[in-house]
Amino acid sequence: MEGNHFAKTAYLSKFILRLDRMRISIWVLSLTFFTLIVPSAFKEMYSSQQERDAMAQTMANPAMTAMTGPADLSNYTLGVMTAHQMLLMTAAVAGLMSILLVARHTRADEEDGRLELLRSLPVGRLSYLNAALLVVTAACVGLALLNGIGLYSLGIESMDLEGSLLYGAALGATGLFFAGVTAVFAQLSESSRGAIGYSIAVLLISYLFRAITDVSSDALSWISPLGWVTKAEVYDDNNWWPIVLMIAASIVLYAAANYLNAIRDLGRGFLASKPGKKHASPFLQSPIGLALRLQKTGIISWAIGMYVLGASYGSVLGDLESFFSQNEMLKQLLQQEEGITMVEQFLPMLMIVISLLATIPPLMAMNKLRGEEKKERIVHLLSRSVSRTELLGAYFIISVMNGFVMISLAALGLWSAGTAVVEGGLSFAMIFGAALSYFPAMLVMIGLAVFLIGFLPKFTGFIWMYVLYSFIVLYLGGLFQFSDWIGRISPFGHVPQAPIEEFSIIPLLLLCLVAGVLAAAGFIGFNKRDIEH
Amino acid sequence: MSLLKVTNLTKKFGKFTALDGVNLELDKGEVLGFIGPNGAGKSTTIRVLLGILKSTGGEVKVFNKDAWQDAVDIHKRVAYVPGDVNLWPNLTGGEVIDLFIKLNGTVNKAKREELIGKFDLDPSKKCRAYSKGNRQKVALVAAFSSDADLFILDEPTSGLDPLMEKVFQECVMDVKRQGKSVLLSSHILSEVEKLCDRVSIIRQGKIIESGTLSELRHLTRTQMLVDTMRPITGLNEMQGIHKIEESKQGVTFQVDTMQIDEVIKHISQFGITRLESAPPTLEDLFMRHYEGAKDTGGVR
Ligand SMILES: Nc1ncnc2c1ncn2[C@@H]1O[C@H](COP(=O)(O)OP(=O)(O)O)[C@@H](O)[C@H]1O
Ligand SMILES: [Mg+2]
Numbered sequence: 001m002e003g004n005h006f007a008k009t010a011y012l013s014k015f016i017l018r019l020d021r022m023r024i025s026i027w028v029l030s031l032t033f034f035t036l037i038v039p040s041a042f043k044e045m046y047s048s049q050q051e052r053d054a055m056a057q058t059m060a061n062p063a064m065t066a067m068t069g070p071a072d073l074s075n076y077t078l079g080v081m082t083a084h085q086m087l088l089m090t091a092a093v094a095g096l097m098s099i100l101l102v103a104r105h106t107r108a109d110e111e112d113g114r115l116e117l118l119r120s121l122p123v124g125r126l127s128y129l130n131a132a133l134l135v136v137t138a139a140c141v142g143l144a145l146l147n148g149i150g151l152y153s154l155g156i157e158s159m160d161l162e163g164s165l166l167y168g169a170a171l172g173a174t175g176l177f178f179a180g181v182t183a184v185f186a187q188l189s190e191s192s193r194g195a196i197g198y199s200i201a202v203l204l205i206s207y208l209f210r211a212i213t214d215v216s217s218d219a220l221s222w223i224s225p226l227g228w229v230t231k232a233e234v235y236d237d238n239n240w241w242p243i244v245l246m247i248a249a250s251i252v253l254y255a256a257a258n259y260l261n262a263i264r265d266l267g268r269g270f271l272a273s274k275p276g277k278k279h280a281s282p283f284l285q286s287p288i289g290l291a292l293r294l295q296k297t298g299i300i301s302w303a304i305g306m307y308v309l310g311a312s313y314g315s316v317l318g319d320l321e322s323f324f325s326q327n328e329m330l331k332q333l334l335q336q337e338e339g340i341t342m343v344e345q346f347l348p349m350l351m352i353v354i355s356l357l358a359t360i361p362p363l364m365a366m367n368k369l370r371g372e373e374k375k376e377r378i379v380h381l382l383s384r385s386v387s388r389t390e391l392l393g394a395y396f397i398i399s400v401m402n403g404f405v406m407i408s409l410a411a412l413g414l415w416s417a418g419t420a421v422v423e424g425g426l427s428f429a430m431i432f433g434a435a436l437s438y439f440p441a442m443l444v445m446i447g448l449a450v451f452l453i454g455f456l457p458k459f460t461g462f463i464w465m466y467v468l469y470s471f472i473v474l475y476l477g478g479l480f481q482f483s484d485w486i487g488r489i490s491p492f493g494h495v496p497q498a499p500i501e502e503f504s505i506i507p508l509l510l511l512c513l514v515a516g517v518l519a520a521a522g523f524i525g526f527n528k529r530d531i532e533h
Numbered sequence: 534m535s536l537l538k539v540t541n542l543t544k545k546f547g548k549f550t551a552l553d554g555v556n557l558e559l560d561k562g563e564v565l566g567f568i569g570p571n572g573a574g575k576s577t578t579i580r581v582l583l584g585i586l587k588s589t590g591g592e593v594k595v596f597n598k599d600a601w602q603d604a605v606d607i608h609k610r611v612a613y614v615p616g617d618v619n620l621w622p623n624l625t626g627g628e629v630i631d632l633f634i635k636l637n638g639t640v641n642k643a644k645r646e647e648l649i650g651k652f653d654l655d656p657s658k659k660c661r662a663y664s665k666g667n668r669q670k671v672a673l674v675a676a677f678s679s680d681a682d683l684f685i686l687d688e689p690t691s692g693l694d695p696l697m698e699k700v701f702q703e704c705v706m707d708v709k710r711q712g713k714s715v716l717l718s719s720h721i722l723s724e725v726e727k728l729c730d731r732v733s734i735i736r737q738g739k740i741i742e743s744g745t746l747s748e749l750r751h752l753t754r755t756q757m758l759v760d761t762m763r764p765i766t767g768l769n770e771m772q773g774i775h776k777i778e779e780s781k782q783g784v785t786f787q788v789d790t791m792q793i794d795e796v797i798k799h800i801s802q803f804g805i806t807r808l809e810s811a812p813p814t815l816e817d818l819f820m821r822h823y824e825g826a827k828d829t830g831g832v833r
């Protein structure tokens with residue numbers, strides 16, 4: 001039956017397309033939507049070349065280059081600006097789309113036995129892989145065309161047809177490349193989690209390698225496939241070679257995946273999945289150890305994210321003066337005071353955003369307990385010699401420490417990047433103090449989460465609405481001129497905005513008290529109620 | 534002395550009464566079968582015993598302590614296997630077993646290894662890769678490795694294959710021999726029949742029957758097939774005889790276990806050439822209760 005390896009590929013791709021039509025549409029349309037709203041927003045916000053040049057100035061530092069890649073800052077048109085700030089990130093997301101779509105229909109289907117079923121039918125041994133690749137390739141082409149034509153149709157002067165098509169092509173080609181990467185790892189790894197994990201690792205390493213080399217040695221960043229995206233210099237020099245390179249690399253990867261698939265048995269891989277531990281480490285053998293272990297990956301990812309967030313805010317502090325003097329909207333957001341530097345004025349608004357974002361991981365850590373309850377896993381602990389107080393206490397302690405670590409890391413990131421770009425440096429104590437003054441407000445949120453777990457377990461999700469409310473009224477409050485009491489419904493509205501406002505410890509102590517009462521009530525409630533699912 | 538005593542236990546979920554005056558008793562060294570169809574309230578009762586649910590009324594004592602107030606104390610001597618074993622997908626079976634054993638208090642490494650071998654479990658696999666049966670094995674290994682005095686097992690074999698069910702039965706026999714007590718909920722009657730000293734039958738939140746197997750057998754009927762040299766007369770007039778049917782092999786009928794002696798005496802007058810009897814099974818018992826007072830008969 002040689003030569004019949006591809007039998008029914010077309011039919012299978014129609015099948016996959018049918019299965020995933022919603023999923024693919026959502027990915028492609030939301031990526032396109034995201035691409036198309038940004039230039040219009042930029043056009044509103046930076047309508048004159050002067051404003052755009054001011055923006056270009058704030059981008060001219062290593063931290064920003066590491067984040068978004070290089071660009072011709074002397075020719076910062078709306079097009080260049082959009083490509084500089086958006087293309088790389090969007091391309092990385094397009095890569096993620098490909099990774100998830102390909103893994104779904106290669107190793108995941110194989111792992112779950114669906115492929116075995118299909119292979120027992122008269123289809124070729126390589127048909128399903130190629131059907132999956134065909135569908136993802138079509139999705140990438142669709143993504144490229146929609147974005148390219150969409151951007152051009154915005155009718156922005158600096159966004160010509162060639163540049164727009166190149167923009168789309170860069171997105172699509174990145175998608176193709178990572179589809180190829182995933183197809184290869186789906187052959188190598190024995191589990192779909194492995195295939196996704198390795199592929200995302202390649203994506204992240206590409207990004208980080210590009211970040212480092214873009215700052216240190218531009219030529220070396222040709223090694224990273226994500227480096228190629230910025231080398232296209234969309235809307236500037238419109239360089240098509242990196243795209244050709246990406247498509248060529250994708251073809252090689254597709255071929256490699258086919259070859260590896262052809263020489264292996266169904267269900268097997270080349271990287272044997274390593275057997276897990278047969279014994280638990282002493283660390284795992286307690287409720288708090290278990291809770292930490294379950295959240296390990298999430299906590300580490302958030303910790304890195306918070307540091308990066310802080311650092312990226314910090315990196316723009318250097319050019320604040322020029323930036324804000326030209327942007328009316330942002331000026332309105334800030335509270336104007338005499339005798340205080342721009343950085344100091346900017347700080348409270350940054351801190352509100354940072355502290356609200358830093359509140360998310362500790363709340364997730366707290367609500368994890370309710371998740372464990374719903375999945376009927378805490379029964380294993382409570383039916384052994386673990387008390388409810390001990391169990392809730394473990395999650396509470398983790399949540400509180402989590403919050404402290406997150407806001408501290410964000411402050412550290414802000415300070416370390418900020419002190420590098422601001423003339424005369426920044427005071428660590430000032431930054432850290434400003435960040436920590438939000439910690440009591442975070443505690444109130446955590447306390448409320450404990451209260452809900454204790455008394456209203458069905459409504460633990462309510463806390464997210466409160467976070468959202470706080471974000472809207474406090475971040476955008478200045479813009480909309482809300483009256484004071486609306487902000488004060490949120491604990492974050494009670495934090496003195498040092499260094500603008502005079503610092504006072506009283507409201508912070510009161511917040512701690514409220515947090516303590518809420519948490520204590522939650523413990524009582526949790527000890528009194530049924531464990532449900 | 535009873536290890537476990539449930540008196541008049543009621544449990545309501547909102548307006549729905551899941552348990553309505555449940556009474557249970559379990560003595561030291563005893564295996565109690567807790568039987569009922571799905572939704573009868575077995576798991577709910579067990580969860581109240583474990584202090585996971587709070588009773589609406591009645592008294593629940595384990596080791597003479599209150600199941601709700603003294604839960605942690607009680608649990609130091611209890612091993613529990615839930616009906617649906619949900620585990621953490623990213624931990625391995627071995628890690629989960631160690632965690633469970635550690636939380637139970639005593640650590641018996643040799644026993645753990647022996648049971649992992651007996652149940653043919655691969656402890657290096659992540660729980661996400663385990664089938665329902667394998668997840669149950671994890672919970673069973675952890676339970677039987679512990680040094681508990683009371684084993685509470687909620688339909689523990691629903692995912693096991695017959696071979697593993699046998700291993701499970703050996704484990705129960707083993708702990709029984711050591712003088713420990715077992716509460717075994719099930720709707721698999723053959724399993725309960727083999728293992729249990731006493732059974733309690735629950736239906737729609739009420740205990741409808743309780744006692745030793747021989748006590749309960751008084752409530753059941755024996756199925757008989759008799760062939761005699763001379764045609765049997767007068768069967769119809771006897772007490773405790775049901776469902777008389779003529780067939781090629783002879784006469785079949787059901788007889789109340791209490792009346793067997795008299796019936797045998799009667800038919801022996803006709804010169805028995807063939808006599809077959811099927812022992813009363815819990816199945817019969819089950820049927821009779823589930824189908825209400827209605828006489829269905831003719832089970833087999
Ligand atoms: N948390 C709950 N809320 C409402 N009803 C419940 C809850 N748990 C159990 N029930 C109901 O109680 C009855 C008994 O359930 P259960 O004890 O699980 O039965 P069994 O274990 O005997 O199959 C069922 O009708 C079930 O639907
Ligand atoms: Mg049940």
